[in-house]
Every structure is written in structure tokens, then in C-alpha cells.
Amino acid sequence: MGGGKRARAACGGWICFEDEAGFTRRPPKGRTWGRRGHTPVVTVSGRRSGRLSVAALIAMRPGSRTRLCHRLRTHPAGRGKRRSMGERGFIALIDGVHQLLGAPLVLVWDRLNTHISHAMGELIARREWLTVFLLPAYSPQLNPVEGAWAHIKRSLANLAVVALDRLETLVRKRLKRLQYRPGILNGFIAGTGLSPDTPTSP
Numbered sequence: 001m002g003g004g005k006r007a008r009a010a011c012g013g014w015i016c017f018e019d020e021a022g023f024t025r026r027p028p029k030g031r032t033w034g035r036r037g038h039t040p041v042v043t044v045s046g047r048r049s050g051r052l053s054v055a056a057l058i059a060m061r062p063g064s065r066t067r068l069c070h071r072l073r074t075h076p077a078g079r080g081k082r083r084s085m086g087e088r089g090f091i092a093l094i095d096g097v098h099q100l101l102g103a104p105l106v107l108v109w110d111r112l113n114t115h116i117s118h119a120m121g122e123l124i125a126r127r128e129w130l131t132v133f134l135l136p137a138y139s140p141q142l143n144p145v146e147g148a149w150a151h152i153k154r155s156l157a158n159l160a161v162v163a164l165d166r167l168e169t170l171v172r173k174r175l176k177r178l179q180y181r182p183g184i185l186n187g188f189i190a191g192t193g194l195s196p197d198t199p200t201s202p
Contacts, residue, residue, distance in 0.1 A: 013104030013129075014059045014067075016097065019145035020085060020112070023052040023156075023171055050164045051075045053085045054171060055093050058144050058185055059101060060194075066185040068148065069097045070175050074164055087120045094130065104129040111137055147188030148178060 056070040071093040073085055098105055109115050111134055124132055140146045152174045178184060189195070 013106055013131075014061045014064075014097075014101050015106045016057050016059045016094075016108065017143050017145050018055065018057040018090070018093070018107060018109040019140075019143050019149070020053060020055040020090075021149045021153075022084070023054065023167055024050075052164065052168055052171060053089075054175075055085055055090055056145050056148055056175065057093060057097055058148065058188065059097060059105075060189060061103075066182045066189065067097075067101070068175065068179045068185055069093065069100065071096070072168060072172065074168060076164075085114070087114055087117060087123060090114065090120070091123045094127075098127075098129060104131070107132045108135060108143070110135045110139075110143065142192050144185070144188035144192050144194075147191050148175075148185075151178070151184070151188075 051074075053073045053075060054070060056068065059067040059069065071085070071089060073089055075084075094105065094107065107130060109132070114120060116134070124130055135142055152171065155174055156170065
């Protein structure tokens, strides 16, 4: 993090929580109805079929509508190929949010190796409007984006898709619906013990 200049710039900005999740063609398991003694079965392909990485960011500021922004990237199957988002993908999301909101950002995220890498540190240092805080280790309950993942994965439970691009379309639609439902986003924030309408001390 920067010194006093960066801390002063953060005042009046947006508090942003970021997290990422991965989706594959193997659907999340969920409860459903079935005949007694006949457990429902969802047929999926056992072949490796790639992975969808999604980085999402919930932005809050007292007196403003809570926002959800996201970035998706598909990773085709194959040995030696990257299966997660890199530093450039995360910083592209952050730059897009800053451009959208037009204000300083206070970013809160976990200690993923990509978040704390030397390359990411250099990218953050070039952006005076960005202040970064790290969550304690193993504390998903403090990040409201975890609530968004749970909400989306419940909607995809037991749903086997036939192609990775179809999965991407479904996830995009789920995220877009959440973007227009700030009340649900505020519920995710409240689940961490925070209030989107309570200003914090500088």
C-alpha cells in the first residue's frame, strides 16, 4: 500500500471486495426430488473439457447503489495450460471498475498467490487511485463475493451442460441478473457483518 497520499485519495472512494471461482462441465450437487429408493443421477462426460475462470468484484459506497462487476476467461483442456486467471486479467477488471465508477478504489481481497505476486505489486504501485488490503488467511466469511458464488452455484446445481461455451453463457446470465438486484448484493455484504449504508471512519 502507498503512504499518506494514497490513504487520503481513498477517502470518498468505493470499497471493493474481489474473489474468483472456477466452473467446469461437472455441475455442483444440489438437493432435488426423486422416487423413494431411486437416487436421481446426472450424466456428465468424464473427459477433461476445460475450465471457466470468473473474477467478480462487489463495490459499495454509502449513498450509492451497490455494484457487481466481473471478468470471465475460458481455459481449454490440455496439459501444461493455465487453468486460472493471471495478474493481467485481475488488473483489467480493476481498471474497468475504476473507469466505470470514476472514483478511488479501496480493494479488499484474499492472499491468492496471484494477488500478492511481485508482478501484481508493480501493477498496483502504478495506480495511485488504488489502495489494497489483504483479508486474513482462510476467512471466506469476510468476503461478500463468496455469497455471490454460492447463489450462482445453487442455480446451476445438477445442471449438466454439453459445452464450455454454453456454461459461459449460463454463468454470464446469472451474473447479469445479480447486477440488477442490488438488494441481493447488499444481503451478501450484510452476511459478512458489514452494512453498505454505514460510513467507515477515515
